Amino acid sequence: MCLGIPGLVVEVNPEKDSAVIEVFGVRREISTFLVGEVSRGDYLIVHTGYAIEKLDVEEAKIRLELWEEILKDAYPGQVS
Amino acid sequence: MHILDRFRDPEIGRALLERVAALADQARERLGRPPVFMEVCGTHTVAISKAGLRGLLDGKLELRSGPGCPVCVTDYGDIDTMVAFGRLPGVTVGTFGDMVRVPGSRTSLEREKARGADIRVFYSPADAVRWAQDNPDRQLVFLGVGFETTAPTIALSVAQAQALGLKNYTVFSANKVVPPALHALLADPEAQLDGFILPGHVSAIIGRRVYDFIAEDYGLPSVISGFETLDIVDALYGLLKQVLAGEARVENGYTRVVKEEGNPRAQAMLDRCFEIDDVSWRGFGVIPGSGLQWKPEYRDFDARARFAPEVAEPRIPKGCRCGDLLKGKLTPRECKLFATACTPTDPVGPCMVSSEGACAAYYQYERRSS
Ligand code: SF4
Numbered sequence: 001m002c003l004g005i006p007g008l009v010v011e012v013n014p015e016k017d018s019a020v021i022e023v024f025g026v027r028r029e030i031s032t033f034l035v036g037e038v039s040r041g042d043y044l045i046v047h048t049g050y051a052i053e054k055l056d057v058e059e060a061k062i063r064l065e066l067w068e069e070i071l072k073d074a075y076p077g078q079v080s
Numbered sequence: 081m082h083i084l085d086r087f088r089d090p091e092i093g094r095a096l097l098e099r100v101a102a103l104a105d106q107a108r109e110r111l112g113r114p115p116v117f118m119e120v121c122g123t124h125t126v127a128i129s130k131a132g133l134r135g136l137l138d139g140k141l142e143l144r145s146g147p148g149c150p151v152c153v154t155d156y157g158d159i160d161t162m163v164a165f166g167r168l169p170g171v172t173v174g175t176f177g178d179m180v181r182v183p184g185s186r187t188s189l190e191r192e193k194a195r196g197a198d199i200r201v202f203y204s205p206a207d208a209v210r211w212a213q214d215n216p217d218r219q220l221v222f223l224g225v226g227f228e229t230t231a232p233t234i235a236l237s238v239a240q241a242q243a244l245g246l247k248n249y250t251v252f253s254a255n256k257v258v259p260p261a262l263h264a265l266l267a268d269p270e271a272q273l274d275g276f277i278l279p280g281h282v283s284a285i286i287g288r289r290v291y292d293f294i295a296e297d298y299g300l301p302s303v304i305s306g307f308e309t310l311d312i313v314d315a316l317y318g319l320l321k322q323v324l325a326g327e328a329r330v331e332n333g334y335t336r337v338v339k340e341e342g343n344p345r346a347q348a349m350l351d352r353c354f355e356i357d358d359v360s361w362r363g364f365g366v367i368p369g370s371g372l373q374w375k376p377e378y379r380d381f382d383a384r385a386r387f388a389p390e391v392a393e394p395r396i397p398k399g400c401r402c403g404d405l406l407k408g409k410l411t412p413r414e415c416k417l418f419a420t421a422c423t424p425t426d427p428v429g430p431c432m433v434s435s436e437g438a439c440a441a442y443y444q445y446e447r448r449s450s
Contacts, residue, residue, distance in 0.1 A: 004284070004307075015194040027282055034345070034346045043084070047205060047229055047230065048176070048230060049204025050204070052346060053337050056337070057336070062335070063335065064087070067096060068092075070096070070099065071092065071095045
């Protein structure tokens, strides 16, 4: 029920509080009212046709780096 | 490779899982039994089953499902009310697909549909509003079933209907909030839990901070998790680290989406439309402060106030253990009806019907490993 899918913003319609997002090559219009201003290239988490939050790509990178650190620690040199 | 694809990297996954297995062994030695973690989100339930994590970590740690599926925790009385709406003349019932096949005490929306009730599935509450606009001669009652993730979108649909001046769109709110259910679980002296995997998209709305009581009042570790297998394995890693260090914190493992304070616009939408109420959850009974009811200002959009259908006393089918399951007291396979009298084609309880129900997930992905 709380399924949220990350979608890439390809078109914004600020006057309608909506945006067109692309998920696995499929485009659809969604409401952006709950997240405020969005720009092309943003990633949004979409739930039942409404964006509920923006996805922070910088934070995603930090998490991935963290994992790489963890993995390096135990087996040095194994993870590139 | 795109950055988000890396969250599915099997190499990182395998390596992280090895670390988790090693830490789980240490924790098991320390506790004298495998540590028990509960996920409180149906999407996590499915992700865990699908990835086969339970099998991979068998004997090392135990993963239990909690009250994380909004359809499953919906009380018999509420389902019977939903069915009753469908019997009113001129009324069309709009719902998310998961609710259609859930058995009430005597019948389900699906069976009512076969008998001629007008039951329509909508992907989005916005689509339901559009349908109401296009069909002014019908009264559309939309079934609001969801947690904090879904409730703001339902509130927004009502605001939309209000702006359009629609007189034929109402919502039956069976929406619920998650933290009071965590309180109820934690306050149960029989509960033996070593940590929570907290729901990522509920948390996107309410934020990390609201969960601090789990650590402060109950001394239990918890981690907010995303929905890739890697996110979940990482959450287990975080939980085990806390268990081994004897710490209790609410970690945010889903910082790419969840903020400390959550989403203020969505919270404002909830505050604008709903007030908190004491409502009944399947298996738990009434949980104080756990339901979202329409504020008096939105009475015109409150299906309960508008139609007040008559509903008989609920009749609860024998043998279904959904209630205990939702409290984490047993796993689907421990229910005698699982995969015998209760299957997805012939379900006894909601946990076998909802795509996010634990019984449905076990049936689909973990039946053979039993
Ligand atoms: S297997 Fe069926 S009867 Fe048993 S708890 Fe699950 S839904 Fe209820």
